[in-house]
Amino acid sequence: MSSSVHDAVDHELPPPVLREVSDGIHAYIQPDGSWWINNTGLLVGSRGAVSIDSCATQRRTRAYLAAIASVTDQPVRTLVNTHHHGDHTHGNWLFGGATVVAHERTRTEVIAAGKPNFPGIWTPVDWGEIQLEPPFLTYADAVTLWVDELRCEVRHVGMPAHTTNDSIVWIPQRSLLFAGDLLFNGGTPFLLMGSIAGAIRACEEVLKPLGARTIVPGHGEVAGPGLIDEVLGYLRFVADTARGGHQAGLTPLQTARETDLGRYAGWLDPERIVGNLHRAYAELDGRELGAPIDIVAAITDMVAFNGGRPLSCYA
Numbered sequence: 001m002s003s004s005v006h007d008a009v010d011h012e013l014p015p016p017v018l019r020e021v022s023d024g025i026h027a028y029i030q031p032d033g034s035w036w037i038n039n040t041g042l043l044v045g046s047r048g049a050v051s052i053d054s055c056a057t058q059r060r061t062r063a064y065l066a067a068i069a070s071v072t073d074q075p076v077r078t079l080v081n082t083h084h085h086g087d088h089t090h091g092n093w094l095f096g097g098a099t100v101v102a103h104e105r106t107r108t109e110v111i112a113a114g115k116p117n118f119p120g121i122w123t124p125v126d127w128g129e130i131q132l133e134p135p136f137l138t139y140a141d142a143v144t145l146w147v148d149e150l151r152c153e154v155r156h157v158g159m160p161a162h163t164t165n166d167s168i169v170w171i172p173q174r175s176l177l178f179a180g181d182l183l184f185n186g187g188t189p190f191l192l193m194g195s196i197a198g199a200i201r202a203c204e205e206v207l208k209p210l211g212a213r214t215i216v217p218g219h220g221e222v223a224g225p226g227l228i229d230e231v232l233g234y235l236r237f238v239a240d241t242a243r244g245g246h247q248a249g250l251t252p253l254q255t256a257r258e259t260d261l262g263r264y265a266g267w268l269d270p271e272r273i274v275g276n277l278h279r280a281y282a283e284l285d286g287r288e289l290g291a292p293i294d295i296v297a298a299i300t301d302m303v304a305f306n307g308g309r310p311l312s313c314y315a
C-alpha cells in the first residue's frame, strides 16, 4: 500500500520543467516531487538572476543550471535557501560563487547535517560530488531582495513548521508565493524535523493572510491558494490521529498501522505519517515545538512501516 504509486511505474520520471509563472519569474518543477526531488525558483533581472534553492544531486543541479542558461545569460548572483534540507541545499556549491542567503538557523543546520549518508533508509542515490556550501549571508527574521524594481520578501515564518528554519519568498506585486516545504502538492507533508502545531499556525497565520494567487510549493505542481487548505487538512488529520493513538497508549508506529489514511493514501511517500506521528507525540508529551527528538528512531519506524524496505527515492 505504502508505495504503490511508485512501484507501478518503472521509475522513468518525466523531465523537469522550467515554467514562467510570472513575467521573468520561473518555477523549476521536478516530477514527481517525491523524496529528495524538489522544486526551485528562478528570478531573472537585467544584471543577474536569483535562484530559490538548489537541488539534491550534482546531476539534478547541473540540469537546473542548464535550464537557467536556456532563459538568461546572466549569472545567478544570489541563491536563497528556503530551509536546510539537502534537496534544497546540496547543489549550492555549483552556483559559481553566488551569495547564499538564508535564515541563520539554516546555516547551522546545513553544517550539522553534513554530507548525505543514509545506509538502508532510502534506495541508493547517485549524489555525485557534494561540497557543503552553507548560507553565508544570514538573517534573523527577514530580508528584502530586489530584482530590478521587483520587491521580493524573504521571511522566516517565525515558528518551527516543516523544519526549525523555514523561509518563504513572497512577491507582493505578482501575488506570488514560493512556499518552500511548508507546502507539498500531491506529496505527503513531512514534519518530523519541525512541528505539527507550528505548521498549522504557519499555514493559518503566515501563508493564508498573504492572499497569494499563485503558489510554488517545495514539491509538486504549481498551485492556487486552495493548496494551503489541502495541506491544513492533512496536518489536522495527523494531529487528530496522534491524539487518539496517544490516548490509547499506542506507539507512533502502531498508530500509523491502525490508521486508514483515506484520501491521503494516494499522496506520495505516505510512510511520512509515521515520522509525523513521532513529532505529534512529542508535542502531546509537552515538548517544545521543534525540540530535538530521536530522528533515527522515527525514520527506522518509517522503514518498518514500508515493510522493512528502504524508502523509494528516485533523485
Ligand SMILES: [Zn+2]
Pocket (backbone or CB within 6 Å): 083, 085, 162, 181
Ligand atoms: Zn524539506
